[in-house]
Amino acid sequence: CWGYSDAQKKTMPSEKRIREVMQQAYHQFKSSSGGANASYIPYLANVDPELYGIAICTADGKVLELGDSKYEFGIESISKVFVLALALQQRGARAVEDSIGVNATGMPFNSVMAVELDPQRAVNPLVNAGAMATNSFIRAPSSAAKWMMIDDMMARFASRRLSVIQQLYASETATNLHNRAIAWLLYSYGRFYDDVSEAVDLYTRACSYGSSTRDLAIMAGTLANSGINPVTREKVIDAALCPRILATMLTEGLYDNTGSWIYHAGVPAKSGVGGGMIAVAPGKMAIAVFAPPLDKSGNSVKAQKTLQYIIDELKLNLL
Numbered sequence: 001c002w003g004y005s006d007a008q009k010k011t012m013p014s015e016k017r018i019r020e021v022m023q024q025a026y027h028q029f030k031s032s033s034g035g036a037n038a039s040y041i042p043y044l045a046n047v048d049p050e051l052y053g054i055a056i057c058t059a060d061g062k063v064l065e066l067g068d069s070k071y072e073f074g075i076e077s078i079s080k081v082f083v084l085a086l087a088l089q090q091r092g093a094r095a096v097e098d099s100i101g102v103n104a105t106g107m108p109f110n111s112v113m114a115v116e117l118d119p120q121r122a123v124n125p126l127v128n129a130g131a132m133a134t135n136s137f138i139r140a141p142s143s144a145a146k147w148m149m150i151d152d153m154m155a156r157f158a159s160r161r162l163s164v165i166q167q168l169y170a171s172e173t174a175t176n177l178h179n180r181a182i183a184w185l186l187y188s189y190g191r192f193y194d195d196v197s198e199a200v201d202l203y204t205r206a207c208s209y210g211s212s213t214r215d216l217a218i219m220a221g222t223l224a225n226s227g228i229n230p231v232t233r234e235k236v237i238d239a240a241l242c243p244r245i246l247a248t249m250l251t252e253g254l255y256d257n258t259g260s261w262i263y264h265a266g267v268p269a270k271s272g273v274g275g276g277m278i279a280v281a282p283g284k285m286a287i288a289v290f291a292p293p294l295d296k297s298g299n300s301v302k303a304q305k306t307l308q309y310i311i312d313e314l315k316l317n318l319l
Protein backbone atom coordinates (compact mmCIF):
# COMPACT_ATOMS: atom_id res chain seq x y z
CA CYS A 1 0.00 0.00 0.00
CA TRP A 2 2.96 2.30 -0.52
CA GLY A 3 2.87 5.11 -3.09
CA TYR A 4 -0.12 6.64 -4.84
CA SER A 5 -3.33 5.04 -5.96
CA ASP A 6 -4.27 5.58 -9.62
CA ALA A 7 -6.85 8.19 -8.62
CA GLN A 8 -4.27 10.04 -6.55
CA LYS A 9 -1.69 9.95 -9.36
CA LYS A 10 -4.12 11.84 -11.57
CA THR A 11 -4.40 14.74 -9.13
CA MET A 12 -0.87 14.66 -7.73
CA PRO A 13 1.04 17.81 -8.73
CA SER A 14 4.51 17.39 -10.25
CA GLU A 15 7.65 17.96 -8.19
CA LYS A 16 8.41 21.01 -10.32
CA ARG A 17 4.99 22.48 -9.55
CA ILE A 18 5.33 21.77 -5.82
CA ARG A 19 8.71 23.49 -5.74
CA GLU A 20 7.38 26.48 -7.65
CA VAL A 21 4.44 26.92 -5.26
CA MET A 22 6.70 26.58 -2.20
CA GLN A 23 8.94 29.32 -3.57
CA GLN A 24 6.00 31.60 -4.32
CA ALA A 25 4.68 31.14 -0.80
CA TYR A 26 8.11 31.73 0.72
CA HIS A 27 8.62 35.02 -1.12
CA GLN A 28 5.09 36.19 -0.56
CA PHE A 29 5.04 35.64 3.20
CA LYS A 30 8.68 35.92 4.24
CA SER A 31 8.38 39.53 5.39
CA SER A 32 4.71 39.42 6.39
CA SER A 33 4.13 40.47 9.99
CA GLY A 34 1.53 39.66 12.65
CA GLY A 35 1.46 37.64 15.85
CA ALA A 36 3.98 37.30 18.65
CA ASN A 37 6.20 34.54 20.00
CA ALA A 38 4.73 32.49 22.84
CA SER A 39 5.50 34.48 25.96
CA TYR A 40 4.46 32.06 28.71
CA ILE A 41 7.48 29.79 28.20
CA PRO A 42 10.65 31.90 28.49
CA TYR A 43 12.70 29.82 26.04
CA LEU A 44 10.10 30.29 23.29
CA ALA A 45 9.89 34.04 23.84
CA ASN A 46 13.57 34.34 22.89
CA VAL A 47 13.55 32.44 19.58
CA ASP A 48 14.30 34.67 16.55
CA PRO A 49 10.84 35.65 15.23
CA GLU A 50 12.20 36.05 11.68
CA LEU A 51 13.02 32.36 11.27
CA TYR A 52 10.95 30.80 8.49
CA GLY A 53 11.11 27.30 7.03
CA ILE A 54 8.95 25.24 4.70
CA ALA A 55 9.24 21.52 3.94
CA ILE A 56 7.09 19.11 1.97
CA CYS A 57 7.30 15.33 2.10
CA THR A 58 5.41 13.53 -0.65
CA ALA A 59 3.81 10.14 -0.10
CA ASP A 60 6.45 8.62 -2.39
CA GLY A 61 9.26 9.97 -0.25
CA LYS A 62 10.53 13.17 -1.87
CA VAL A 63 11.48 15.84 0.65
CA LEU A 64 11.57 19.43 -0.61
CA GLU A 65 12.81 22.23 1.66
CA LEU A 66 13.14 25.98 1.73
CA GLY A 67 14.46 28.65 4.14
CA ASP A 68 15.33 27.71 7.73
CA SER A 69 14.00 24.17 7.26
CA LYS A 70 16.85 22.57 9.22
CA TYR A 71 16.63 24.83 12.26
CA GLU A 72 15.53 22.84 15.33
CA PHE A 73 12.78 24.36 17.44
CA GLY A 74 10.37 23.17 20.15
CA ILE A 75 7.92 20.66 18.70
CA GLU A 76 5.44 21.51 21.48
CA SER A 77 1.86 20.46 20.80
CA ILE A 78 2.72 18.77 17.52
CA SER A 79 4.18 15.98 19.69
CA LYS A 80 0.60 15.27 20.83
CA VAL A 81 -0.19 13.77 17.43
CA PHE A 82 2.61 11.21 17.67
CA VAL A 83 2.07 10.30 21.31
CA LEU A 84 -1.57 9.74 20.35
CA ALA A 85 -0.33 7.45 17.56
CA LEU A 86 1.51 5.39 20.18
CA ALA A 87 -1.55 5.21 22.46
CA LEU A 88 -3.76 4.18 19.55
CA GLN A 89 -1.31 1.55 18.41
CA GLN A 90 -1.01 0.13 21.90
CA ARG A 91 -4.51 0.49 23.32
CA GLY A 92 -6.69 0.58 20.19
CA ALA A 93 -8.97 3.17 18.65
CA ARG A 94 -12.02 2.30 20.71
CA ALA A 95 -10.23 2.46 24.06
CA VAL A 96 -8.80 5.90 23.25
CA GLU A 97 -12.23 7.16 22.25
CA ASP A 98 -13.81 5.85 25.45
CA SER A 99 -11.08 6.70 27.94
CA ILE A 100 -9.77 10.00 26.56
CA GLY A 101 -12.40 11.45 24.21
CA VAL A 102 -12.38 12.66 20.62
CA ASN A 103 -14.75 15.60 20.59
CA ALA A 104 -13.87 19.23 20.02
CA THR A 105 -13.54 21.32 23.14
CA GLY A 106 -14.03 24.64 21.33
CA MET A 107 -11.83 26.14 24.03
CA PRO A 108 -8.23 27.27 24.39
CA PHE A 109 -5.56 24.54 24.42
CA ASN A 110 -4.95 24.80 28.16
CA SER A 111 -8.59 25.14 29.20
CA VAL A 112 -9.59 23.94 32.66
CA MET A 113 -13.17 24.88 31.85
CA ALA A 114 -13.41 22.21 29.12
CA VAL A 115 -12.56 19.52 31.67
CA GLU A 116 -14.89 20.96 34.24
CA LEU A 117 -17.83 21.19 31.86
CA ASP A 118 -17.66 17.56 30.76
CA PRO A 119 -14.65 15.41 31.65
CA GLN A 120 -16.24 12.43 29.85
CA ARG A 121 -16.51 14.13 26.49
CA ALA A 122 -14.59 17.34 26.14
CA VAL A 123 -11.03 16.05 26.39
CA ASN A 124 -9.52 15.67 22.95
CA PRO A 125 -6.02 14.08 22.73
CA LEU A 126 -4.73 17.23 21.03
CA VAL A 127 -5.44 19.70 23.84
CA ASN A 128 -3.27 19.78 26.94
CA ALA A 129 -5.77 17.91 29.16
CA GLY A 130 -6.37 15.13 26.66
CA ALA A 131 -2.71 14.90 25.68
CA MET A 132 -1.62 14.41 29.28
CA ALA A 133 -4.40 11.84 29.74
CA THR A 134 -3.26 10.12 26.54
CA ASN A 135 0.26 9.97 27.89
CA SER A 136 -1.08 8.46 31.12
CA PHE A 137 -3.05 5.91 29.06
CA ILE A 138 0.08 4.33 27.54
CA ARG A 139 0.97 1.21 29.48
CA ALA A 140 4.60 0.70 30.46
CA PRO A 141 6.37 -0.99 33.35
CA SER A 142 8.02 2.28 34.39
CA SER A 143 8.24 5.92 33.48
CA ALA A 144 11.68 5.32 31.93
CA ALA A 145 10.27 2.49 29.81
CA LYS A 146 7.40 4.70 28.67
CA TRP A 147 9.83 7.41 27.64
CA MET A 148 11.76 4.86 25.57
CA MET A 149 8.52 3.92 23.81
CA ILE A 150 7.74 7.56 23.05
CA ASP A 151 11.31 8.22 21.93
CA ASP A 152 11.26 5.20 19.60
CA MET A 153 7.92 6.18 18.13
CA MET A 154 9.13 9.74 17.45
CA ALA A 155 12.29 8.37 15.83
CA ARG A 156 10.36 6.02 13.57
CA PHE A 157 8.08 8.83 12.43
CA ALA A 158 10.98 11.25 11.89
CA SER A 159 13.46 8.71 10.49
CA ARG A 160 16.06 9.92 12.96
CA ARG A 161 16.27 10.15 16.75
CA LEU A 162 15.08 13.52 18.03
CA SER A 163 16.64 15.16 21.09
CA VAL A 164 14.97 17.08 23.86
CA ILE A 165 16.07 20.73 24.04
CA GLN A 166 17.15 20.68 27.68
CA GLN A 167 16.84 24.43 28.15
CA LEU A 168 13.26 24.32 26.83
CA TYR A 169 12.42 21.33 29.03
CA ALA A 170 13.71 23.19 32.08
CA SER A 171 11.77 26.29 31.07
CA GLU A 172 8.54 24.31 30.58
CA THR A 173 8.95 22.34 33.79
CA ALA A 174 9.38 25.53 35.79
CA THR A 175 6.19 27.01 34.32
CA ASN A 176 3.80 24.05 33.97
CA LEU A 177 1.75 24.55 37.15
CA HIS A 178 -1.41 25.08 35.15
CA ASN A 179 -0.92 21.77 33.33
CA ARG A 180 -0.30 20.00 36.62
CA ALA A 181 -3.57 21.41 37.94
CA ILE A 182 -5.43 20.14 34.87
CA ALA A 183 -3.93 16.68 35.28
CA TRP A 184 -4.92 16.48 38.93
CA LEU A 185 -8.42 17.63 38.03
CA LEU A 186 -8.68 14.83 35.45
CA TYR A 187 -7.37 12.42 38.06
CA SER A 188 -10.08 13.55 40.46
CA TYR A 189 -12.66 12.59 37.80
CA GLY A 190 -11.08 9.17 37.21
CA ARG A 191 -9.90 10.27 33.75
CA PHE A 192 -6.16 9.95 34.33
CA TYR A 193 -4.51 6.54 34.12
CA ASP A 194 -1.00 6.69 35.53
CA ASP A 195 1.06 8.48 38.15
CA VAL A 196 0.10 12.15 37.67
CA SER A 197 3.50 13.76 38.23
CA GLU A 198 5.31 11.25 36.05
CA ALA A 199 2.85 11.47 33.16
CA VAL A 200 2.88 15.28 33.26
CA ASP A 201 6.67 15.18 33.24
CA LEU A 202 6.73 12.88 30.19
CA TYR A 203 4.20 15.10 28.43
CA THR A 204 6.34 18.16 29.17
CA ARG A 205 9.46 16.37 27.97
CA ALA A 206 7.79 15.31 24.72
CA CYS A 207 6.71 18.93 24.09
CA SER A 208 10.38 19.93 24.52
CA TYR A 209 11.73 17.83 21.65
CA GLY A 210 13.68 19.78 19.10
CA SER A 211 12.47 19.13 15.57
CA SER A 212 13.20 20.81 12.28
CA THR A 213 10.62 21.71 9.66
CA ARG A 214 12.10 18.88 7.61
CA ASP A 215 11.59 16.40 10.46
CA LEU A 216 7.98 17.46 10.86
CA ALA A 217 7.31 17.09 7.13
CA ILE A 218 8.56 13.50 7.23
CA MET A 219 6.64 12.73 10.43
CA ALA A 220 3.45 14.11 8.94
CA GLY A 221 4.35 12.46 5.62
CA THR A 222 4.05 9.12 7.42
CA LEU A 223 0.45 10.02 8.23
CA ALA A 224 -0.09 11.01 4.58
CA ASN A 225 1.26 7.61 3.56
CA SER A 226 -1.01 5.34 5.64
CA GLY A 227 1.45 4.92 8.50
CA ILE A 228 4.48 3.96 6.40
CA ASN A 229 7.41 6.35 6.66
CA PRO A 230 7.83 7.50 3.03
CA VAL A 231 11.59 7.98 3.45
CA THR A 232 12.61 4.82 5.32
CA ARG A 233 9.59 2.80 4.07
CA GLU A 234 9.24 1.38 7.54
CA LYS A 235 5.72 0.67 8.79
CA VAL A 236 5.33 2.91 11.83
CA ILE A 237 1.66 2.41 12.71
CA ASP A 238 -1.31 0.49 11.33
CA ALA A 239 -2.88 2.10 8.28
CA ALA A 240 -6.31 1.96 9.93
CA LEU A 241 -5.14 4.35 12.66
CA CYS A 242 -4.22 7.19 10.29
CA PRO A 243 -7.83 8.28 9.65
CA ARG A 244 -8.41 8.31 13.44
CA ILE A 245 -5.39 10.56 13.99
CA LEU A 246 -6.28 12.86 11.12
CA ALA A 247 -9.84 13.08 12.49
CA THR A 248 -8.53 14.48 15.77
CA MET A 249 -6.50 17.01 13.79
CA LEU A 250 -9.63 18.01 11.86
CA THR A 251 -11.49 18.40 15.13
CA GLU A 252 -8.92 20.08 17.35
CA GLY A 253 -5.66 20.68 15.45
CA LEU A 254 -5.77 24.46 15.81
CA TYR A 255 -7.70 24.53 19.09
CA ASP A 256 -10.49 27.08 19.20
CA ASN A 257 -9.57 28.21 15.69
CA THR A 258 -9.95 24.76 14.13
CA GLY A 259 -13.37 25.46 12.63
CA SER A 260 -12.13 28.54 10.75
CA TRP A 261 -9.03 26.67 9.60
CA ILE A 262 -11.02 23.76 8.18
CA TYR A 263 -13.61 26.12 6.70
CA HIS A 264 -10.88 27.73 4.60
CA ALA A 265 -8.17 25.10 4.17
CA GLY A 266 -10.07 21.82 4.34
CA VAL A 267 -6.99 19.84 5.38
CA PRO A 268 -6.21 18.33 8.81
CA ALA A 269 -3.42 20.25 10.52
CA LYS A 270 -1.69 20.63 13.88
CA SER A 271 0.13 23.55 15.40
CA GLY A 272 2.58 23.99 18.25
CA VAL A 273 3.44 27.08 20.28
CA GLY A 274 7.06 26.71 19.13
CA GLY A 275 5.80 28.07 15.78
CA GLY A 276 5.64 24.80 13.88
CA MET A 277 2.63 23.54 11.97
CA ILE A 278 1.90 20.43 9.90
CA ALA A 279 -0.85 19.75 7.36
CA VAL A 280 -1.62 16.38 5.82
CA ALA A 281 -3.16 15.69 2.41
CA PRO A 282 -3.77 11.92 2.67
CA GLY A 283 -2.16 9.85 -0.06
CA LYS A 284 -0.42 12.89 -1.50
CA MET A 285 1.89 14.80 0.80
CA ALA A 286 2.47 16.54 4.10
CA ILE A 287 3.54 20.15 4.47
CA ALA A 288 5.37 21.57 7.48
CA VAL A 289 6.02 25.25 8.15
CA PHE A 290 7.92 26.98 10.94
CA ALA A 291 7.61 30.66 11.89
CA PRO A 292 7.47 31.57 15.61
CA PRO A 293 4.94 34.47 15.90
CA LEU A 294 1.52 33.13 16.98
CA ASP A 295 -2.08 34.31 16.90
CA LYS A 296 -4.11 34.45 20.09
CA SER A 297 -5.11 30.77 19.82
CA GLY A 298 -1.42 29.75 19.79
CA ASN A 299 -1.08 29.00 16.07
CA SER A 300 1.72 30.38 13.87
CA VAL A 301 0.38 33.26 11.78
CA LYS A 302 2.83 32.85 8.92
CA ALA A 303 2.53 29.07 8.89
CA GLN A 304 -1.24 29.31 8.48
CA LYS A 305 -0.88 31.76 5.58
CA THR A 306 1.81 29.67 3.93
CA LEU A 307 -0.12 26.43 4.27
CA GLN A 308 -3.32 28.00 3.02
CA TYR A 309 -1.51 29.30 -0.06
CA ILE A 310 0.14 25.97 -0.86
CA ILE A 311 -3.07 24.02 -0.21
CA ASP A 312 -5.03 26.30 -2.55
CA GLU A 313 -2.41 26.34 -5.32
CA LEU A 314 -1.88 22.57 -5.26
CA LYS A 315 -5.63 21.95 -4.85
CA LEU A 316 -5.20 19.86 -1.73
CA ASN A 317 -8.44 20.89 -0.01
CA LEU A 318 -10.24 17.63 0.76
CA LEU A 319 -13.65 19.14 1.05
Ligand code: DON
Binds near residue numbers: 077274
Ligand atom coordinates in the same frame (compact mmCIF):
# COMPACT_ATOMS: atom_id res chain seq x y z
O1 DON B 1 1.73 22.37 27.54
C1 DON B 1 1.94 23.42 26.97
O2 DON B 1 1.30 24.43 27.22
C2 DON B 1 3.00 23.45 25.90
N1 DON B 1 4.06 22.58 26.23
C3 DON B 1 2.45 23.07 24.57
C4 DON B 1 1.26 23.87 24.16
C5 DON B 1 1.13 24.07 22.71
O3 DON B 1 2.02 23.87 21.90
C6 DON B 1 -0.14 24.64 22.31
N2 DON B 1 -0.10 25.00 20.97
N3 DON B 1 -0.25 25.58 20.08
